[in-house]
Amino acid sequence: MMTVETTVPSPLRIGVELIAVDEGAPLDLNLRLESVSEGVLVTGTVSAPTSGECARCLNPLTGDVEIDLTELFAYPDSTTDETTDDDEVARVSSIRGAESVDLEQPIIDAIGLVLPFSPVCGDDCAGLCPDCGMPLADAEPGHQHEKIDPRWAKLAELRDQTAGGPREPSGDEQ
Known part of the structure; x- marks a missing residue:
């Protein structure tokens, strides 16, 4: 088991038109990586600041988003690797003999799912x-x-x- 607590810049703008995590914004990662029989299980939280505008009055908005992340990265030649399509499960990759996992797409997907499609500055915004x-x-x-x-x-x-x-x-x- 390995624990990772670090801050990395957002590789690109993550979100929808009205609200997003800006490119270069700090992503706070608090993750736990565990080797399981079929691959590497990554669990933990990712938090980041958001900015955008209210869908009703167009005033600027700022806030924070926090997601819970759980992702399995399959080992090459594992049963999971052999029985799933490429887009169903992420894979552990080998770069110069070292195994690695790419968390970029799972983080982008998870943040995109929790951000509101039409953010508002307040429930009473006219x-x-x-x-x-x-x-x-x-x-x-x-x-x-x-x-x-x-x-x-x-x-x-x-x-x-x-x-x-x-x-x-x-x-x-x-």
Whole structure:
């Protein structure tokens, strides 16, 4: 058994469009590697800072992500190696006589699965006004825009051209 506690830079941006672990951000690895009959079992945690923007109001977000990692790396010529496809189980590789495991893809996959697809700055985030784009948190209460159906736009123009705007019907017109 071997324990690894180290910090390495993220090899690339890991995540989705709105939130991710930036390239070069520190990945804190706290891992345990054990030799088992079919390969090397890697278990532990990986944590990293995240940055992005709120899906509702587009304000910047920062936070942390922590994943639990459990991955089996099959020994060459083991039963697991012989009975699984290449993309089902990772493999132990030999480089100049030394055995190694590549944790990059399992870490990328695990982080990608736990990050929210639509991160928000808070459950009460109101987002942006769909008409003017103003953050609704900064807008006055009751913020709204008058919308005129394009089919009635000419009538609205005629109404606005009359002196005094819309008229109230008089007693004879009722």
